Amino acid sequence: MSELLIRNGFVFDPLQGIKGDRMDIGVKDGKIVEPGTLKNAKTIDAAGMTVMAGGVDIHSHVVGPKVNVGRLFRPEDKLFKSPYKSPTCSRMEMGSSVPSTFKTGYDYARMGYVFVNEAAMPPLHSPHVHEEIRDTPIIDNAAMPVFGNNWFTLEYLKNNEIENNAAYTAWLLRATRGFGIKVVNPGGSEAWGWGLNCVNIHDPVPYFDITPAEIVKGLIETNEFLGLPHSVHLHCNNLGNPGNYVDTIESLKLAEGYAPKNDFGREQVLHLTHLQFHSYGGDSWGNFESRAKDVMDYVNAHDNLTFDMGQVTLDETTTMTADGPFEHHLCSLNHLKWANVDVELETAAGVVPYIYSPKVKVCTIQWAVGLELALFSKDMMRTFITTDHPNAGPFTRYPQVITWLMSRAARDETMKTFKWLDKTIDATSIDSIDRELDLYEIAQMTRAGPAKALGISNTYGGLAPGMDADIAVYALNPENMPSDPTDIEKAFSRCAWLVKDGIVTVRDGEVIAEPAKRTVWVDVKVPENAQVQRDIYEHFLRHYSVKLDNYSLFDEHLHNPRVIEVDTTQ
Amino acid sequence: MKTVTLTLTNSPELMLEGQNITPDNFAGKKAAEIAALDVWEGKQKSPLGKYFTVEGDGAATAEETKIVLRGDCTRVKRIGQQMTAGEIVIEGNADMYIGGWMKGGKIHVKGDVDSFCGIGMEGGELVVDGNAKSHLGSSPRGEWRGMQGGLIRVAGSVANDTATFINGGTIVIGGDADIHVSTHGEGGTVIIKGNAKGRVGGQMVKGDIYVYGTIENPLPGFQMVGEVEQEVDGETARFAHYIGDLGERHPVSKGKTVYANLYTRI
Numbered sequence: 001m002s003e004l005l006i007r008n009g010f011v012f013d014p015l016q017g018i019k020g021d022r023m024d025i026g027v028k029d030g031k032i033v034e035p036g037t038l039k040n041a042k043t044i045d046a047a048g049m050t051v052m053a054g055g056v057d058i059h060s061h062v063v064g065p066k067v068n069v070g071r072l073f074r075p076e077d078k079l080f081k082s083p084y085k086s087p088t089c090s091r092m093e094m095g096s097s098v099p100s101t102f103k104t105g106y107d108y109a110r111m112g113y114v115f116v117n118e119a120a121m122p123p124l125h126s127p128h129v130h131e132e133i134r135d136t137p138i139i140d141n142a143a144m145p146v147f148g149n150n151w152f153t154l155e156y157l158k159n160n161e162i163e164n165n166a167a168y169t170a171w172l173l174r175a176t177r178g179f180g181i182k183v184v185n186p187g188g189s190e191a192w193g194w195g196l197n198c199v200n201i202h203d204p205v206p207y208f209d210i211t212p213a214e215i216v217k218g219l220i221e222t223n224e225f226l227g228l229p230h231s232v233h234l235h236c237n238n239l240g241n242p243g244n245y246v247d248t249i250e251s252l253k254l255a256e257g258y259a260p261k262n263d264f265g266r267e268q269v270l271h272l273t274h275l276q277f278h279s280y281g282g283d284s285w286g287n288f289e290s291r292a293k294d295v296m297d298y299v300n301a302h303d304n305l306t307f308d309m310g311q312v313t314l315d316e317t318t319t320m321t322a323d324g325p326f327e328h329h330l331c332s333l334n335h336l337k338w339a340n341v342d343v344e345l346e347t348a349a350g351v352v353p354y355i356y357s358p359k360v361k362v363c364t365i366q367w368a369v370g371l372e373l374a375l376f377s378k379d380m381m382r383t384f385i386t387t388d389h390p391n392a393g394p395f396t397r398y399p400q401v402i403t404w405l406m407s408r409a410a411r412d413e414t415m416k417t418f419k420w421l422d423k424t425i426d427a428t429s430i431d432s433i434d435r436e437l438d439l440y441e442i443a444q445m446t447r448a449g450p451a452k453a454l455g456i457s458n459t460y461g462g463l464a465p466g467m468d469a470d471i472a473v474y475a476l477n478p479e480n481m482p483s484d485p486t487d488i489e490k491a492f493s494r495c496a497w498l499v500k501d502g503i504v505t506v507r508d509g510e511v512i513a514e515p516a517k518r519t520v521w522v523d524v525k526v527p528e529n530a531q532v533q534r535d536i537y538e539h540f541l542r543h544y545s546v547k548l549d550n551y552s553l554f555d556e557h558l559h560n561p562r563v564i565e566v567d568t569t570q
Numbered sequence: 571m572k573t574v575t576l577t578l579t580n581s582p583e584l585m586l587e588g589q590n591i592t593p594d595n596f597a598g599k600k601a602a603e604i605a606a607l608d609v610w611e612g613k614q615k616s617p618l619g620k621y622f623t624v625e626g627d628g629a630a631t632a633e634e635t636k637i638v639l640r641g642d643c644t645r646v647k648r649i650g651q652q653m654t655a656g657e658i659v660i661e662g663n664a665d666m667y668i669g670g671w672m673k674g675g676k677i678h679v680k681g682d683v684d685s686f687c688g689i690g691m692e693g694g695e696l697v698v699d700g701n702a703k704s705h706l707g708s709s710p711r712g713e714w715r716g717m718q719g720g721l722i723r724v725a726g727s728v729a730n731d732t733a734t735f736i737n738g739g740t741i742v743i744g745g746d747a748d749i750h751v752s753t754h755g756e757g758g759t760v761i762i763k764g765n766a767k768g769r770v771g772g773q774m775v776k777g778d779i780y781v782y783g784t785i786e787n788p789l790p791g792f793q794m795v796g797e798v799e800q801e802v803d804g805e806t807a808r809f810a811h812y813i814g815d816l817g818e819r820h821p822v823s824k825g826k827t828v829y830a831n832l833y834t835r836i
Binding site for chain 1: 671710711712713714819
């Protein structure tokens with residue numbers, strides 16, 4: 001019977017509409033309770049500090065085979081780059097852009113995060129994903145299997161068999177203990193198996209003869225047919241290329257006419273991930289420019305969409321994505337080392353190191369595009385902070401991203417380091433934006449919003465009684481915000497307190513306990529479907545390198561599961 | 571200039587990790603404070619004074635500090651690692667990583683050194699009177715930004731993988747070099763006054779290599795384009811001029827394709 005009272009903090013909880021009121025938060029047995037019901041509580045004095053729910057990251061590459069390739073092929077990412085020696089943790093904390101599992105868990109906890117959604121799980125390699133989830137301390141994890149280039153999905157959707165695709169999706173979520181439908185460069189990664197790509201959303205996939213647009217629409221229909229907690233999570237076609245905002249807006253339009261159908265409070269049918277990489281104008285690197293305004297005009301006007309930023313943090317990092325053709329393209333631009341892999345019937349992946357330099361015009365424009373997306377947004381409950389870790393920058397830079405969003409002075413300070421400042425200002429709108437976000441909006445972008453979009457806002461992302469007692473306290477006084485923006489960054493880098501599941505986990509920025517972490521997955525009950533059963537059997541017999549019996553995740557790989565049940569048979 | 575003399579009186583059983591032995595760390599410290607600096611032997615941390623007797627104090631700055639190492643340092647690694655200024659003289663042999671990631675100052679080794687010396691070097695001078703083993707002036711494992719600047723001079727011979735990913739700076743080898751010289755090089759100069767075994771300049775994009783003797787197995791990716799007379803390391807000689815590695819990408823600068831140059835003396 002452990003009780004805890006977090007007293008007198010300025011509480012920001014967008015899920016309940018609480019905007020910095022001075023309140024007490026009660027905790028009993030790992031859940032949030034009314035403070036009045038506590039009898040013998042230990043007290044945390046949060047006077048003069050900001051209290052939020054534990055952070056929720058909607059899109060981050062932290063576990064699985066391609067992350068591990070990044071760790072293996074970048075020994076230089078560890079050398080002299082992770083000097084921090086925690087006085088309280090004895091596990092190996094190394095790596096900068098691709099940290100070790102232990103460093104990943106500890107660093108998220110130090111920033112006050114409790115839930116991280118792994119952005120791309122190759123279904124065939126789900127055991128690896130779950131083993132790394134087990135080894136990542138403290139934070140709860142979910143992982144989304146990739147569907148956008150899966151042979152089953154392509155065949156069902158080509159024949160417009162939504163019900164069969166739904167049955168297959170339910171089967172694969174269970175086989176991989178997955179969380180939702182991730183789509184990476186729909187069709188393009190499959191075309192990469194032929195050395196090709198899908199250059200726009202109407203460019204058909206070789207052999208399958210289905211277009212990316214049809215794949216995305218079919219998956220939205222599948223997702224809403226099943227009523228999953230999260231929506232389709234889309235990495236659009238043509239990532240990272242000048243002029244791609246046209247393809248992006250066309251992809252956004254695919255969601256028109258669809259309404260969310262679920263029991264989890266989710267209001268979008270399509271989540272656009274790392275939108276920064278998809279909001280570029282121009283037709284070459286020479287006249288590369290921001291089109292964040294055009295993209296955001298569309299997003300602001302359509303309630304059934306959410307997005308995360310994918311903010312470039314101007315660091316040396318490691319790109320890794322299931323967008324195989326893109327990584328090859330990137331390698332031919334920067335001539336650094338390159339790893340690529342094809343995952344049988346399912347997906348592909350690539351890894352290339354990348355340096356976002358303030359001396360390079362394209363990089364500083366990318367930096368501006370990400371911030372513009374957030375600053376042009378009219379609804380912060382649909383706008384989430386990410387760096388597409390580690391693609392646009394490491395997740396440990398979220399505090400810096402928050403500071404840029406909260407302070408024009410911090411943005412100006414960074415822009416002073418740009419070699420091509422005038423050209424960057426000409427190609428973007430960043431210099432004309434004075435907007436500074438407040439702590440309530442930051443709470444929307446880092447906890448309440450992502451939790452709602454993931455369909456887990458009954459458990460994570462808020463401070464209402466009955467929810468998990470995940471509470472982050474930051475040494476920031478909203479009535480007396482620091483004049484130096486770097487103090488904001490410091491406060492968000494190392495939270496004063498983190499309580500996870502009612503256990504005091506971080507104090508003064510140091511991890512002092514490791515509460516049991518969970519694996520969150522979605523179990524969908526669907527009616528028996530003999531045709532899909534037979535298709536799965538046939539494909540494994542003919543095409544897979546593993547037997548069907550060995551494909552599904554064995555229970556011993558699954559660590560401390562928290563199952564979200566969806567029943568479509570009712 | 572103030573001199574700190576370290577004499578190895580109690581030899582380590584394992585290799586000693588001596589990355590604290592730099593003018594930067596000794597500057598502003600008295601002899602007793604220097605003797606208290608950490609060194610690692612295997613997994614055990616000990617004070618420097620357990621192995622060395624320390625005579626003399628450090629000067630106020632690294633520039634003014636000179637370190638002399640006496641005794642058999644064959645099993646002392648990482649002397650002068652990441653140093654930025656000052657001087658180190660090693661009277662005998664030394665182990666691996668001497669002058670690794672060095673930014674400035676000078677190291678003079680009067681005996682031989684082991685592998686990985688001068689890796690990731692950015693500036694300064696490393697002089698070895700004897701021989702060096704593998705990965706001299708090379709890039710650290712996984713790193714594509716190798717030696718950036720500075721000078722490495724080895725009077726004797728070197729083993730393999732010299733100057734991998736070299737970007738700048740100069741390496742002068744008085745004797746012979748084993749296989750792999752300037753692999754993936756994108757700048758800098760390597761001068762081999764003896765013979766080279768083979769794979770000289772493999773996947774090289776930019777930069778220069780001079781070989782005074784013979785190359786036992788030259789690479790087919792290098793093509794002879796003529797003969798030139800050049801002054802190298804203070805003496806003028808005639809060289810056959812090759813460009814390459816033709817199997818690798820090459821940047822174009824001012825309308826001209828840039829190749830790596832390989833010169834062999836005739």
